[in-house]
Structure formats: structure tokens, C-alpha cells
Amino acid sequence: MKESCGERTYRRGASTVEFIVILPLFILLSLVVWQLIITGMAVVDAQAAVRDAVKVASLTGNEEKAKEQGESSFGGDYKDYKLKMKVKVESLSEMAYATAKIEIPVIFMDSVPFTYETKGEAPLLRTGTGSIGGGAPEFLDTEGGVLGPPLKVMYINSDYGPRWGAFHGGWDLKGAEGTPMFAAEGGKVIRAGASNGYGTLIIIHHEELNLYTWYAHSWQRDILVKVGDKVERGEQISSVGNNGKSTGPHLHWEVRYGGVPGTHTNPRPYLDSDVVN
Known part of the structure; x- marks a missing residue:
């Protein structure tokens, strides 16, 4: 069709x-x-x-x-x-x-x-097996001075001073998890618990020295003190942990003056001498 x-x-x-x-x-x-x-x-x-x-x-x-x-x-x-x-x-x-x-x-x-x-x-990575930025941790052989050692065996993984374009306001002290942590001097606990970045933070006020020591990265379960407690030099207050923003088990330890947060200062002179100007 x-x-x-x-x-x-x-x-x-x-x-x-x-x-x-x-x-x-x-x-x-x-x-x-x-x-x-x-x-x-x-x-x-x-x-x-x-x-x-x-x-x-x-x-x-x-x-x-x-x-x-x-x-x-x-x-x-x-x-x-x-x-x-x-x-x-x-x-x-x-x-x-x-x-x-x-x-x-x-x-x-x-x-x-x-x-x-x-x-x-x-x-931020620790390169190598030692301190941040490479090299072996520094062994500090000291029985203390104005302040006592917060760990019985002191290996400084990261020193006080400039680091990665910023300023590191304390020491990172190497230690296995569970290593006992001690008060560096007698004083009153004014903080003990959770803290951003630090994971947990213990602050002890040493009134006679006008100093404050800070201890960070413990596990909450390991903290042995509470706010208001009076502690003696060398008394165990917690243990080394890996809490918060941490790349491995260690104690971040600071010495400060002038209140809280106050001003951080190099811990070394306080361990090396009985008198610090």
C-alpha cells in the first residue's frame, strides 16, 4: 500500500x-x-x-x-x-x-x-626511635633540685623550646604506660581530670615556691589524687598514659609561675639546682 x-x-x-x-x-x-x-x-x-x-x-x-x-x-x-x-x-x-x-x-x-x-x-610524627625530629632521647641523670624528677628514670623525648615553628612549653618524658608519676614537690592539687588536648591534666600548686607543675596524658583511671589534696614530694599521683592528642605513651610535664595558666618556664634549672633565681 x-x-x-x-x-x-x-x-x-x-x-x-x-x-x-x-x-x-x-x-x-x-x-x-x-x-x-x-x-x-x-x-x-x-x-x-x-x-x-x-x-x-x-x-x-x-x-x-x-x-x-x-x-x-x-x-x-x-x-x-x-x-x-x-x-x-x-x-x-x-x-x-x-x-x-x-x-x-x-x-x-x-x-x-x-x-x-x-x-x-x-x-605530628616523631621520626626515628628517639626525640621528636630524630636522634636518641636525652637521659637526664638527676636526683632533683628545687623540684624532684616526676619519673624515676628521665628520658627527654622533646625538650623545652622552639619546635615545628611554634614553642613547646614543657618536656615530653618517655615512659611505658603504667610507669609511676610523682609529685615534683609538696603542694596542693588544684586540678585533676579531663582536659582537651592533654587528655587529662594534674596541676599542683607549690605555694612556697610560687610554682605550678603540670602533668598531662594520664588515663583517668590512673589518677590517684583529687582537687584539694595535699601531696608530698615524691608521692605517686598517677601513671604515664597515652591519653588525649598524643603520639605515644609519655608524660608531658611543665613548670609554670604566676598563677593558672600562668607562664611556662624551662624545667631544667629547677632539677639541676637547689636554688633558682
């Missing part, structure tokens, strides 16, 4: 209508797919930037180098999406943090861009 001229014209018209309807849908679908591809690439790049920035910060403690590495891992300025990178190293909590924030444009309309943010963190 032959097709009439009218039928052929109708079919051509129907095909044209279908094409006109399908073409915009195809274009829209293509734009959506491309938007998803760009978004996925941006997310992957941001995560790579955070990963590498945290790694460098963790190993070196250098915020600037870590930020540069993160930006390098992200890529150049030719991309449609832009990066805002932040890196922070906290010597007190011994942690490195990185944040990457990107703005992803909407490619098929004039609109506010999508915002994606990702974060990462890692402990």
Missing part, C-alpha cells in the same frame, strides 16, 4: 517536532553530566590537597611548606574551580590540621557557585 503525500508530510513534521523537543533535553542532560564531572574532579583535587598538606605538616611541622604542597597537589589556576587552603600546626596538642575550600561554578546558569569544604588531621 503506497504512502500518501499527506502521510509523508505528517511523518516529517512529527520527526521535526521530536527533534526540537529532544535536542534541548539532550543539551541540558549534557550540561548536567559535565557539571557532575567538574564537581567530582574538584572534590578529588581538594581531598588530594588536604591529604598531602597534612602529610607534610605532620612530618615537618612547617605550615608554609604544607600549604605549598597542598596547593601544588591541587593544580594550577587554569581550573574552573578555585582553592582556598589553610594549614595549622598545634605543638601543644601535637596535631596538624588542613582545610581545603573550593567554589565550583554552575556552568549552565548565572548562579551562586557550589561550595565544598574538606578537612584532614594527623598527629
